[in-house]
Amino acid sequence: MTEMLDQSLAEACTNECHRSFDRLLKLQLRIVDKLESELRERKIMARVSGRVKGRESLRAKLLKWVNDEEKAKLFSDPRDVFKYVGDLAAVRVMTYVEQDRERVANIAKEIFTHRLGREDFEYEVKESSPRVKSDDANYYRATHMQICLKEADLTGHSDNLADDHCELQITSMLAHVWNEIEHDIVYKGDRTQLSTDELSALESLGLLTKTGDNIIVNLMNANARRVMEQHTKLVHASKEMLDADALSSFLEGHYGTKLFSHSQAIDYWKNNEPLSLALRHLGITHPHDITSTFTPSRLYEMRKTEWPLFKRFLERNGYERQTPDINSCDLFLLSLMPENSATLAAFPHTGMGPKPRQIAFAHRWEAFLSSR
Known part of the structure; x- marks a missing residue:
């Protein structure tokens, strides 16, 4: 050849x-x-x-x-x-x-x-x-x-x-x-x-x-603001937020895409369903209660201090399935754990499939606390 x-x-x-x-x-x-x-x-x-x-x-x-x-x-x-x-x-x-x-x-x-x-x-x-x-x-x-x-x-x-x-x-x-x-x-x-x-x-x-x-960005932002304003009015009228996509829109509008400087943007639509279910189980469904729970200091502490320790614990113990993505709604879900992991872990799981994400994370957090 x-x-x-x-x-x-x-x-x-x-x-x-x-x-x-x-x-x-x-x-x-x-x-x-x-x-x-x-x-x-x-x-x-x-x-x-x-x-x-x-x-x-x-x-x-x-x-x-x-x-x-x-x-x-x-x-x-x-x-x-x-x-x-x-x-x-x-x-x-x-x-x-x-x-x-x-x-x-x-x-x-x-x-x-x-x-x-x-x-x-x-x-x-x-x-x-x-x-x-x-x-x-x-x-x-x-x-x-x-x-x-x-x-x-x-x-x-x-x-x-x-x-x-x-x-x-x-x-x-x-x-x-x-x-x-x-x-x-x-x-x-x-x-x-x-x-x-x-x-x-x-x-x-x-x-x-x-x-x-630049024109398209301005148009998309203007559209997002209008939709958000309409949605916020509906949310405050109902006083409860029970829909995962509505939760994502609210979180993005309140906290912004770039939650922390020098960090990756948060994808508020990724893993939003487990977060929504956890909040509903804990009775945290009103916008005021949600923002009171997820204070900037609480989110920062989870991302910068607790998450690196928890991540090492997961890797050391071979937890490979349903790995948390800290640049998604998992950041908020993990921020619930220090005060609510026992309550979420006790939530009954029925069926033969894997544990729902919010319950699995709660069990792992409880194990993490026991190991410290």
């Missing part, structure tokens, strides 16, 4: 990938489904799409690499196409607001895994790359990662996807518009051939996308 990529090997690689089209399509659809479900649960507004690289597109890419010595010498076998072409399967997440890009990337790191030997997910913020930073007219903004399904997801029809990876592209919707137009006009062609009008229009569009991001 040839020692590097040439026209013959490029054709063989193309054919090898084409024979695996159905498998790659299955991977792409599985990843889209998992992301859509997770983003919906976290209340992140975004659109998810995917594709498998077409035969002609792959052939053109490989033939271009034939003339790139660094890339060409990577190939010696048709199956090398799966190793060195990162976007055979690709999924794109387009967020409504630019600020959600990092949140989506962190979620991807939670629910997927990385390629063997690539523990950083091959994470790249494209606008920070030298190629983009050195070009004032380049407004490309996206985060790229390589992701694989976790072992737990390699079951049933997905059991043959263990060796496959997918490129995840995360961008805002407005940045996506510029990225796509630039890709079709510039990346696939020759920038030196563009007219002054084309270059000027591309730059104007790039500036507009940045302005548009």
Whole structure:
């Protein structure tokens, strides 16, 4: 077999990938489904799409690499196409607001895994790359990662996807518009051939996308405030908060997304149901009672002092299931434990499944207290 990529090997690689089209399509659809479900649960507004690289597109890419010595010498076998072409399967997440890009990337790191030997997910913020930073007219903004399904997801029809990876592209919707137009006009062609009008229009569009991001953020914030004001009126009228999503809206409105400086934002919609059930069991359902229970000092003490000790206790004793996520509603749930763990632990659990989250945490806190 040839020692590097040439026209013959490029054709063989193309054919090898084409024979695996159905498998790659299955991977792409599985990843889209998992992301859509997770983003919906976290209340992140975004659109998810995917594709498998077409035969002609792959052939053109490989033939271009034939003339790139660094890339060409990577190939010696048709199956090398799966190793060195990162976007055979690709999924794109387009967020409504630019600020959600990092949140989506962190979620991807939670629910997927990385390629063997690539523990950083091959994470790249494209606008920070030298190629983009050195070009004032380049407004490309996206985060790229390589992701694989976790072992737990390699079951049933997905059991043959263990060796496959997918490129995840995360961008805002407005940045996506510029990225796509630039890709079709510039990346696939020759920038030196563009007219002054084309270059000027591309730059104007790039500036507009940045302005548009700010407008969308202001619009979303204004909408959230209006909804919150309406919801607060309803809450105070009923004097009780019995719905998990209503609780999340109230907590976010009262405490703010960035609860502590120099810390990760709190996801108030993650694990909100166990917190809601615990508060209802303890009779803490009125907004005044909730804010009196979760004082800033109480939350700070849990996060900075008690949580690190409790986390070490859990790790030392092998508590792996239902691990607390301190950047979610679990922070509030754990803050109930110093004064209420015995009451919550005594709540009866029926059924054959695992203990509800609030009861499991209470039992672990009681064990933690006994160990001190």
